[in-house]
Each structure stands twice: as C-alpha cells, then as structure tokens.
Amino acid sequence: MTPHPFDAASAPPRSVLTGRDRSNLLLHDARHGSELERLHALALPPHTLMQRAGQALARLAIALAPHSRRIEIVAGPGNNGGDGFEAAALLQQAGKTVRVWWLGQPDRQPADAGAARLRALAFGVPVVPIDDTGQTLLQDTLSRCDHGTLVIDALLGRGLNRAADGRIAELIATINASAAAVLAVDLPSGLNGDTGSWPPAPAGGAAAVIDADWTLALLSPAPGLFTGSGRDHAGEIWWHDLAVDLQAVPAQAVLERGAAFDAVAVPRRHAQHKGSFGDVWVIGGAASMAGAAWLAARAALQCGAGRVYVDLLDARSRHADTLHPELMPGATPDAARLGASTVVAGCGGGTDIAARLPSLLAHAARLVLDADALNAIAADPALDRALRARGTSGRPTVMTPHPLEAARLLGCSAADVQRNRFEAAQTLADRWQVVVVLKGSGSVIAAPGELPSINGSGNAALATPGSGDVLAGCLGGLWSRHASTRRDAASGPHADSLQTARQATLAACHLHGATAQALSPQAEALPAARVAEALGDELRRIAAARRA
C-alpha cells in the first residue's frame, strides 16, 4: 500500500493576506462550509476531500517548517482530527518523525476520520491515546520542545459547538505554553469560526483558544479568522480550496483584499481639475478636540478630494492648519453647499455636533457620521428619526462606529457587539439604510442587501488616538472623488447611491490599513498624523506600481 502521493499538479496552499491576489474571497460559516463539503463529497470518491486536506496540510507543514524533523500532531475526535491523521501518513513518508496524539474513540469517529486514522496506522505512524497517561506524556513532551518542533493543532475545527473545557481546554493550554511552532488546521481550536469570538467560557473560566503561528483554512475560509479575535489566534492565514467550487453554496461574508480600492482610486485624467474631485467639509473639533477635525481634513486632502474645508465647532480654535495651508477654515456651510458636498461629521464633535446634525442629515449630499455624531444619534430619538428619513429618501450615509459606539447605537454592551460583529454591523446598516464600518481588528463593512465584507488590510499600528478620524477623512476624500468622477462619467443621480458609498468605504478601509502596514509592518504604534500624511504616499506608490 502506498500513501496517496503529493499531487504535484495541484496548487499549493496560498497565503491569504500576504499574497499578490487582490480579488475578493468568499467566506462560509460552519453550516454552509459543511454543506459545501457534503455537496462535493457526493460527487467524489470516498474520502477524497479529506485526502486533499491532508495533502495540503502536509505540504504546508514542510514548506513552513522545512527543518522540523519532529512533528507532533494533536488530533481531536472529529474530522479536524482526520485531517491530522491524513497528513501524518504523508509526513512520515516524507521522512519526518511524526506522532499523533489522539483524543477520540474509534466507535465515535466520523467515517472519513476513521479511514484516515487506519491509513496512518497502516503506515506505522505511532498513535498515542490522550488518556491520563497520554496527557501527562504530551505535557512533558511539549514542555521540552523548542521552536524547531512543529505541533499541528487538529483538535477542533468547524465542529466546535461549545466552549472548549475540561481535557480539551487543558490540551489547548499545554500547546499554548509550549515553545514549539504551531500550525492550526482549519481554525485555531476553540475559536468560533462564524464570528471570530470565543464561545462563552464556562462559569468563572477563561476561554481556551489555540494561539497558532499559522492556520491553514480548508475549502472556504471561516469568516471568524479575519475579524474579532481571529487574527490574533490564527497567526498567518493560509488557505486551500481543495479544488472545489466555492460558489456552489451561498457565502456569508467576503474578504476584501483591495479590489474595491482598485475600482475607486482610478487614474486621474489629464484634463481634470480640482472641481472634478468634489468638496469635502469636515465638521467637528469642539473645545480641545480640534486635532480630530484637522486629522480628518488632512486625510481627505491626501486622498484626492478637490477642496477640503474645515468648520470647527469651537470658535476659539478657528485658525488655519499651518502645516497644511491647502486646508480651508470655513464658516458653516448653507444647504446649497451641503447639497453639493461630502460631509465628514463628528470627529472630535463633543456634544456641540448634535445641534448641527439636523441640517447635515437633511441636506448633505454624502454624509460620513463618526464618533460624537454617532453618540448624538444614539442619545436623541429625533436625530434617529432624521437619519431614518435620510435613508428612506435615498441619500447616502456611512457610519463608522467602533464597538462601543456601535453598542450605544444598538442599546447593548461592547462585548455583545464583539460576540457577533457581523450581526451588529448588519443590524445598524438595515435599521438606517446606511453603510456601516464596524471598526476594530478586521473591520466589518455592512450595507443593506449586501454580504458583509471584512477588510483584510491593517494591523495594530492603527490602535492609536486619532486613527478613526483619519479613516473618516480618508473615506470622505475617496468618496468625494469617486462620486464626482462617476457623475462625470454617468451624469446621473446614481452617482450618489449607496453602492458608490459602499465602494468608497471598502476602498478607504483598505487604503488606511495598507498605509499602516507599509509604515509599520511589525504593528508598532503609529501616530495618526503620520498615517494621514502617508495615505497620499501609498496612493502614489500604488499608482506608480500600476504603471510599471
């Protein structure tokens, strides 16, 4: 008997976020991922998908840790463990010293995983049951490993149906405490792949989730890998589609990797002038918070808005930004100007922004609501009604809450929002017929009637004060030029549609994140003013790369 060979013709796993592929990636939750698996399994010889999964896993393990002679595979009771068994036989054939530690029972193992275990045994792979003795031995082994040992986490994948506790939680803690490198199969065990959160921990306990160096997503990546806690637990995310058609089953989310940005930041034509790219008004900067408004204005300028005005709420701060003389301090815009402008409202707005909102909601052609503008709407039913009326009338609005602002709008806690970021963002988008960016690790962009998108760029360098103001301004700038350019091309009212707003929002989130990654690849803190300044550099770099 020979193991199924590495299929040299099959594509290798791909790194999802560091590769050059900028196309959107469909993401399926656990239910639809199982449906995808079931549908394709019916059309293929028995065990094919798991064999492909094992091949992809073994191939990636060798590529990521070529010098690891010892590979410890910790396999769980279900098919996630089956992937581990499939890879074990191949890795053993490839000359590695492999051992599978198995937490399962033969009579309860699913058919695919059972066949994979028998195959591994047939190739002489040692399989150690994780009973009390096995667990002690594993703890002892992993405590003595260094980074040269590879541990494959095949404990739990999409079949997670409760918080990891008891022995499985102990195993997760043992792996996390080890110095070994960790490659997780499909999901870091313990992570809820649908949401990127942890299932509620047992009373008094902490959630147990693997901290992987790498994760190999199989078939269709789970949405939760890319948002909430997902990125921190998953490490670098790799993916293999196992040669199936992901479109055969409806997806639940989309990973945005730059396609929308490419559609929005189109090359500027020679005969265009500043009027071609529209006016942006930044309205915010209450007492001692003028910086927030200037940051947004600088970002809008860097992103290519035609003219940028700043209407500061604190009259005493109405001076120019001497570092950026292009920015114009302006008096309160009237309805006609608002009706021809993109307005970014609320950055450092304090409570003063509330008085401005009725006019902005009624007249602004395009409206970005950030920070204190969102808090004002959460606190005032009349503003809530005005925003609803704006949505019904078809005038586009983008809301950019962080989780706490979203919680205020939804009347729940920030922890509730983080438990299901997709649901929170979609509820807000549907309630007001707006585009919503729920900020945080893996910003979620939701709009009525659209699948939620997750922004794939960015890192923790953006976790600094003023970062949100820069995003709001960046969005204002890109939206202004996008809507104006589309109006040029289409001369129709649809130039201001919610779809244009959504495209600009996806583009802004991408650019904001990509700029931070370029400036601070190791995610060390970045002052927001540096990010604002560098947005233009990143735009110019991308434009130059396009021409090359």
Ligand SMILES: NC(=O)C1=CN([C@@H]2O[C@H](COP(=O)(O)OP(=O)(O)OC[C@H]3O[C@@H](n4cnc5c(N)ncnc54)[C@H](OP(=O)(O)O)[C@@H]3O)[C@@H](O)[C@H]2O)[C@@H](O)CC1
């Ligand atoms: N079949 C195929 O062709 C392919 C399958 N694929 C792979 O299959 C994976 C999905 O497999 P799966 O559905 O068997 O689920 P899996 O993640 O192994 O876990 C289920 C087991 O865990 C248990 N359990 C759950 N939560 C628990 C907890 N907190 N603490 C303790 N136990 C817990 C649960 O126990 P039960 O609830 O039944 O008591 C059950 O025994 C997917 O992620 C991918 O890796 C891919 O290779 C593509 C091809």
Ligand SMILES: [K+]
């Ligand atoms: K896993």
